[in-house]
Amino acid sequence: xxxxxxxSRRSFLKTGALMGGGLMLGFSxxxxxxxxxxxxxxxxxxxxxxxxxxxxxxxxxxxxxxxEMGQGVYTSLPMLIAEELEVNWSKIRxxxxxVDPAYNHTEWGTQGTGGSTSVWSEWERLRKAGATARTxxxxxxxxxxxxxxxxxRAEKGFVIHDPxxxxxxxxxxxxKASQMEPPKDVWLKEPKHFRIIGKxxxxxxxxxxxxxxxxxxxxxxxxxxxxxxxxxxxVFGGKVKRFNADKARAVPGVxxxxxxxxxxxxxxxxxxxxxxxxxALEIDWDEGPLxxxxxxxxxxxxxxxxxxxxxxxxxxxxxESVLSKRAxxxxxxxEVPYLAHACMEPLNCLVDLRPDSCEIxxxxxxxxxxxxxAASVVGLKPExxxxxxxxxxxxxxRRANPHSDFVIEAARVAKAVMKPVKVIWxxxxxxxxxxxxxxxxxxxxxxxxxxxxxxxxxHTIVGQSILSGTPFDPKKDVDPASVEGAKEIPYEIPNxxxxxxxxxxxxxxxxxxxxxxxxxxxxxESFIDEVAHEAGKDxxxxxxxxLARHPRHSGVLKLAAEKAGWGRPLxxxxxxxxxxxxxxxxxxxxxxxxxVSAEGEVRVHRVVCAVDxxxxxxxxxxxxxxxxxxxxxxSAALYGKITLQNGRVEQSNFHDYPLLRLNEMPVVEVHIxxxxxxxxxxxxxxxxxxxPAVANAIFAATGKRIRHLPIRSEExxxx
Amino acid sequence: xxxxxxxxxxxxxxxxxxxxxxxxLRETLGLTGTKYGCGMALCGACTVHVEGEAVRSxxxxxxxxxxxxxxxxxxxxxxxxxQAVQKxxxxxxxxxCGYCQSGQIMEAVALLKKNSRPNDADIDRAMSGIICxxxxxxxxxxxxxxxxxxxxxxxxx
Numbered sequence: 001x002x003x004x005x006x007x008s009r010r011s012f013l014k015t016g017a018l019m020g021g022g023l024m025l026g027f028s029x030x031x032x033x034x035x036x037x038x039x040x041x042x043x044x045x046x047x048x049x050x051x052x053x054x055x056x057x058x059x060x061x062x063x064x065x066x067x068e069m070g071q072g073v074y075t076s077l078p079m080l081i082a083e084e085l086e087v088n089w090s091k092i093r094x095x096x097x098x099v100d101p102a103y104n105h106t107e108w109g110t111q112g113t114g115g116s117t118s119v120w121s122e123w124e125r126l127r128k129a130g131a132t133a134r135t136x137x138x139x140x141x142x143x144x145x146x147x148x149x150x151x152x153r154a155e156k157g158f159v160i161h162d163p164x165x166x167x168x169x170x171x172x173x174x175x176k177a178s179q180m181e182p183p184k185d186v187w188l189k190e191p192k193h194f195r196i197i198g199k200x201x202x203x204x205x206x207x208x209x210x211x212x213x214x215x216x217x218x219x220x221x222x223x224x225x226x227x228x229x230x231x232x233x234x235v236f237g238g239k240v241k242r243f244n245a246d247k248a249r250a251v252p253g254v255x256x257x258x259x260x261x262x263x264x265x266x267x268x269x270x271x272x273x274x275x276x277x278x279x280a281l282e283i284d285w286d287e288g289p290l291x292x293x294x295x296x297x298x299x300x301x302x303x304x305x306x307x308x309x310x311x312x313x314x315x316x317x318x319x320e321s322v323l324s325k326r327a328x329x330x331x332x333x334x335e336v337p338y339l340a341h342a343c344m345e346p347l348n349c350l351v352d353l354r355p356d357s358c359e360i361x362x363x364x365x366x367x368x369x370x371x372x373x374a375a376s377v378v379g380l381k382p383e384x385x386x387x388x389x390x391x392x393x394x395x396x397x398r399r400a401n402p403h404s405d406f407v408i409e410a411a412r413v414a415k416a417v418m419k420p421v422k423v424i425w426x427x428x429x430x431x432x433x434x435x436x437x438x439x440x441x442x443x444x445x446x447x448x449x450x451x452x453x454x455x456x457x458x459h460t461i462v463g464q465s466i467l468s469g470t471p472f473d474p475k476k477d478v479d480p481a482s483v484e485g486a487k488e489i490p491y492e493i494p495n496x497x498x499x500x501x502x503x504x505x506x507x508x509x510x511x512x513x514x515x516x517x518x519x520x521x522x523x524x525e526s527f528i529d530e531v532a533h534e535a536g537k538d539x540x541x542x543x544x545x546x547l548a549r550h551p552r553h554s555g556v557l558k559l560a561a562e563k564a565g566w567g568r569p570l571x572x573x574x575x576x577x578x579x580x581x582x583x584x585x586x587x588x589x590x591x592x593x594x595x596v597s598a599e600g601e602v603r604v605h606r607v608v609c610a611v612d613x614x615x616x617x618x619x620x621x622x623x624x625x626x627x628x629x630x631x632x633x634x635s636a637a638l639y640g641k642i643t644l645q646n647g648r649v650e651q652s653n654f655h656d657y658p659l660l661r662l663n664e665m666p667v668v669e670v671h672i673x674x675x676x677x678x679x680x681x682x683x684x685x686x687x688x689x690x691x692p693a694v695a696n697a698i699f700a701a702t703g704k705r706i707r708h709l710p711i712r713s714e715e716x717x718x719x
Numbered sequence: 720x721x722x723x724x725x726x727x728x729x730x731x732x733x734x735x736x737x738x739x740x741x742x743x744l745r746e747t748l749g750l751t752g753t754k755y756g757c758g759m760a761l762c763g764a765c766t767v768h769v770e771g772e773a774v775r776s777x778x779x780x781x782x783x784x785x786x787x788x789x790x791x792x793x794x795x796x797x798x799x800x801x802q803a804v805q806k807x808x809x810x811x812x813x814x815x816c817g818y819c820q821s822g823q824i825m826e827a828v829a830l831l832k833k834n835s836r837p838n839d840a841d842i843d844r845a846m847s848g849i850i851c852x853x854x855x856x857x858x859x860x861x862x863x864x865x866x867x868x869x870x871x872x873x874x875x876x
Binding site for chain 1: 735737738742747749752753754755756757759761762764791792795796805812813815817821824842847848850853855856857859
């Protein structure tokens with residue numbers, strides 16, 4: 001049986017009405033090139049809901065409500081629609097959705113992209129959207145031919161009537177279908193009949209990403225636009241005390257220098273003039289209360305806090321008493337630094353503010369919030385503010401700022417000068433601009449019985465809360481994003497305690513690809529390796545035994561181990577490490593092969609990755625996202641750290657915040673578990689297991705345990 | 720007055736002589752396919768060809784290339800190698816966010832011009848100056864081999 005679903009007719013009619021106004025207006029702007037299309041046609045079109053528009057020229061436009069930041073949503077979401085719409089794939093064009101309740105995240109109630117949620121949250125809605133349109137087109141054809149709709153079928157953009165061997169294209173049905181009421185119920189295909197979902201499909205956005213046509217926020221332009229570079233305080237929370245802009249104003253091309261909340265904005269006719277103008281500014285700063293802050297001081301504070309009980313995230317049995325009695329126990333401290341997202345496209349935002357309207361072009365992950373925050377800054381109603389979502393030159397969470405930092409700053413500059421302005425952050429601005437993955441210190445202990453069974457586990461986590469003080473603040477003692485991946489560890493342990501300290505430090509923190517999991521997987525999966533070693537057991541077998549009641553964890557663990565040749569000999573000097581972790585509804589295991597040179601330099605040769613993300617849409621995207629997550633996690637494991645001294649961030653650009661380069665790229669093999677479970681995410685779950693897999697491989701190769709990221713080569717150097 | 724020939728088209732304009740070529744291309748000529756990533760020749764997103772050589776345009780003063788021939792991502796598809804590389808990038812589904820890919824493609828074309836059948840070590844040497852935060856390196860490597868094979872008259876796809 002197929003599922004029968006009731007389509008909310010009211011909401012579809014409502015959004016259908018919006019299509020003629022909001023959408024057409026929004027996308028006929030001269031500077032916003034339609035994705036992949038030569039130009040927007042002004043011919044009449046059939047828009048049965050907010051996600052689909054079919055032109056009389058047979059062009060099928062899919063309006064995607066998720067931001068494309070590399071994760072492939074401009075392909076995977078159209079695949080969901082195309083499966084039910086029965087359309088010719090080559091006719092599909094994609095447009096970014098404007099801000100409208102019709103495009104809200106199905107779970108969040110506002111429009112946004114993040115948390116590796118895009119595919120599963122749209123899984124049903126977009127298939128329904130496609131099925132609704134197809135049903136209406138079939139009905140239109142049947143009426144046109146005066147035959148029973150049940151005797152017609154749809155295929156590749158045509159309705160076909162087999163008994164009379166007639167066919168008609170969707171484009172020719174536009175006028176008739178546009179006058180019809182959407183159906184109340186639609187039938188969705190059974191998965192076994194899928195022809196698009198689950199099959200590899202090349203990305204729709206690749207051609208324009210290979211010829212320079214793809215438009216990112218930094219590429220956008222409106223007539224009369226000025227370029228802005230902002231100088232921000234050298235210390236978080238600092239303010240401009242006084243300044244002299246005479247020399248800056250004398251730089252050719254500089255138009256104005258204005259003071260805004262976040263610093264001083266130099267407004268010029270081009271980036272280079274603005275940049276030179278900024279260099280010429282004389283500023284006296286009030287550095288504020290964080291002028292003496294250093295990461296070494298924070299570390300000391302965290303280590304002391306970790307010795308005291310925190311807010312309890314999970315408690316079962318009595319780990320304290322077991323740990324005080326058992327002879328065989330081990331404990332360790334683990335630490336990871338602040339990390340910058342370092343998107344290749346530095347932050348930027350274009351604002352064209354008029355007395356009664358405001359248009360914003362930017363690559364954002366949180367459209368509704370940004371629109372509302374911008375509206376309040378410029379003194380307009382939210383509906384007077386339009387956001388044009390461009391391609392994002394990387395997001396990784398940075399472009400989902402809960403305070404809309406890079407949007408409201410540009411809005412403030414626009415308000416100050418009432419001219420169209422594009423604020424461009426330099427790489428240094430972006431690196432030093434805060435909103436980092438928090439620094440963490442973890443104290444962890446385990447107890448083993450006489451037979452080497454793990455019977456007690458105590459994990460204390462110390463680090464800043466990401467959600468606190470944001471619109472997403474759960475206002476609880478335990479920020480779930482701080483303990484995710486540590487609280488719900490799958491290993492069967494009778495006595496367990498996970499607690500948390502969330503000190504207020506003042507360094508702005510934010511979600512960074514895989515959020516809490518980016519640190520908890522490193523701690524848990526490294527320490528479980530330590531426990532296995534202490535128990536004298538193989539780290540893979542030790543995990544398997546503890547995961548007996550977790551088939552999806554066990555499944556990926558086994559698959560990765562098998563494909564990696566776990567237990568087989570390796571070239572001299574190489575070690576193999578394994579890790580498994582669940583995040584965002586998906587299960588990932590990785591086996592890394594690594595070696596360490598005499599100078600202590602780590603080389604990762606090969607990574608075998610197994611992923612179970614439930615029902616799949618585009619297997620090639622899943623592979624790409626695993627490869628991507630592994631590289632992202634490797635950069636962090638090997639190099640990533642943001643440190644502060646005298647309140648100042650010490651890193652500035654890619655020489656002191658290195659990222660993995662092509663010559664360091666390991667061979668990555670990805671294996672996907674076939675599954676009928678609900679889809680999980682793929683953008684983030686590839687990240688968490690790689691750091692522990694590499695750290696465990698280094699232990700296997702050298703006998704040295706890594707409890708600090710980034711890995712310090714000086715500690716691995718041969719004496 | 721500065722004169723440039725960009726993608727076969729002549730441009731004459733006034734510019735502050737120390738303005739990096741990158742910003743002239745992006746802002747004066749409107750060729751935004753060349754990207755700003757670091758401003759210090761550390762990431763390679765700004766790579767263009769000056770007289771056929773790969774150059775980091777973010778640290779190249781426009782006055783230093785006065786009178787020279789420049790090719791950007793917008794013009795690379797007119798050459799046989801450029802076309803083969805772009806096609807290979809599509810076949811191997813290389814880009815994710817896509818921001819660094821102009822630089823990757825310009826560097827890959829420069830490599831293939833000098834070495835029509837590069838091995839992995841050659842690719843490592845040539846391509847390690849261009850950072851991809853999305854981690855598409857494995858696919859870049861495959862796509863360069865694919866482009867080389869296709870130009871050698873077939874080979875494996």
